[in-house]
Amino acid sequence: MITRPIGDYALLSDCRSAGLVSTEGSLDWLCLPRFDSPAVFGRLLDEQAGHWSIRPCAPSETVRRYIPGTLVLETTFRTPSGTAVLLDALAMGHRERGHALGKSSPGAVLRQITCTSGSVAVETTFAPRPEYGLIHPVLSAVRGGLSASGGSQRLILSAPLPLRFDGSTAHGATELQAGQRLDFALSSIAVGGEAAPESWPGRRIRRRLNDTIKGWRSWTQIHQGYRGPWQEEVSHSGRVLRALTFTPTGAIVAAATTSLPESVGADRNWDYRYTWVRDASFTLQALSTAACEKEEAAYFGFLAQAAATQLDRGIDLQVMFGIGGERDLSERTLTHLSGWRGSTPVRTGNNAWRQRQLDVYGELLDAAHRTHPRDQWFEQPVRIFLLQAAETAARRWNEPDQGIWEVRGPSRHFLHSKLMCWVALDRALDLAPALGATAGHVTSWRETRQAIRSAIETHGWNPRLEAFTQSFGSDELDASALMLPLVGFLPGDDPRIRSTVTAIANRLTDTRGQVRRYLGDDFASDEGAFLLCTFWLAQALALTGEPTRARDVFETALACANDVGLLAEEVDSATGEALGNYPQAFSHIGLINAARAIHQAENARPDGLAPHQ
Secondary structure, eight states, X not given: OBOSOGGGOEEEEOSSOEEEEOTTSEEEEEEOSSTTSOEEEOTTTOTTSOEEEEEESSOOEEEEEEOTTSOOEEEEEEOSSEEEEEEEEEOOOTTOOGGGTTTTOOOOEEEEEEEEEEEEEEEXXXXXXXXXXXXXXXXXXXXXXXXXXXXXXXXXXXXXXXXXXXXXXXXXXXXXXXXXXXXXXXXXXXXXXXXXXXXXXXXXXXXHHHHHHHHHHHHHHTOOOBOSTTHHHHHHHHHHHHHTEETTTTEXXXXXXXXXXXXXXXXXOOBOOSEEGGGHHHHHHHHHHHSOXXXXXXXXXXXXXXXXXXXXXXXXXXXXXXXXXXXXXXXXXXXXXXXXXXXXXXXXXXXXXXXXXXXXXXXXXXXXXHHSOTTSOOOHHHHHHHHHHHHHHHHHTTXXXXXXXXXXXXXXXXXXXXXXXXXXXXXXXXXXXXXXXXXXXXXXXXXXXXXXXXXXXXXXXXXXXXXXXXXXXXXXXXXXXXXXXXXXXXXXXXXXXXXXXXXXXXXSBOTTSOBOSBOSSTTTTTSOEEHHHXXXXXXXXXXXXXXXXXXXXXXXXXXXXXXXXXXXXXXXXXXXXXXXXXXXXXXXXXXXXXXXXXHHHHSSSSSOBOOOO
């Protein structure tokens, strides 16, 4: 059973795919050539599902960081005899800089270990297990390394030391003196492709590693617009969002992994390597702070393209898409994998794509509102699509759905869904000239927006609890009610908002100061606290004029980051351990947006931004 903590891992990315490296220098998760591809190394989910480790033979003390301005990982091992430094990266394309990151990534892992003092005996174990561990490939020696054949890919390991084979696993060991290094690379080619397999010489590996560092730094250099508290954390979170971006389409995955559980041993284990429309407005708000308009435009462009013609055909707007725009994300269960700490089933795909979630219309129109100049018309297909989205929100806002948390049970009249339909019409009214809306549209939207407001204020407000609740007529609190001031439905100084924020802070916050999504059903009773919701609370406190309390809540959430600044989806309320798929885009988005809100509350400057370079 896998016992290593989720927070023990650091992320590698080439803006197309992702890997996770442990503090012991083991690459335990790698999907090539895309985020949603079957894993080549999957020890994260089963001990037998493959890994690639490079580490000292002797016990060591370990310190990690990302090389400043990059997502190139530096792990320092201190042993009794000496010190070694391991660099890990997924290679960017040759001389890719700035917004071009990921356009031609070769799908290669680069690893370099250097003895910086004394002497260090090092060892490597290479155990590829493609297709989530189903394939145990045939290993054979090639010049400068080995090849692993089996399945649809042929892997080429470039290794500068002799390797011995033990079935589908290779081992190697040597001793390094101060100043000596070993350069490794892992690349792949499609079976039946024209390219001949070849290993990479050390000088090529070193050049690509240095070039990847320069590529990440070039992106960071042009995305330094935010000036305020937690500036480095905001900048780092921006890099994490870029790392979770599939450059060919602009899609941003919710997380780099599948089936890491919301509670240990339970079955709420989902595949998060897709893009949710739900995340759109939050993501674009974060990108406007930590990235720039190019990332915003690419992300919105992906959403508009992926969802094209759905409303035209009278069907529900899909709530999520594959990173290439795929619509059928049907789940299947990988029964041969034991799961992280025995948490099964392990799934690929996500059946939430079949759900009805009415909030998506608001998130989509809010995303358009954030990215499009008011004095310019949308292009014809996008204009028609957004008009249809607004009309659908106006027509269907009073229907039940599954809500933001994708409850797999009876549909309900969730407050958040009604709120986001209000947002859809509110933003559509502001965008009316750019949408080419008629006077009839505007009159209808304005009347329906008021009807939604009245329904929320009448049926969403619980006078006994003195709070807005999860669904109409409910006695249950839900952290998504914090969105009421965040989207501008009511001002932060409204007494109902203040009391709702207080109720959520008092009743949904655990003993560690983290906020749960909600309570009251079989699933929520044992799941961890949701980091996004904690950041929402910090943001809402800033909007209600309590920046000091907001800072305290923000710092509580920030303390859940691991040693290299990565945030999971949830935190175990009993142990404080990271839970859920990882690293979680939503958590880093929440960090960015809350930091900016607190800065605005504390600072006279209206937006907290310096001019973008």
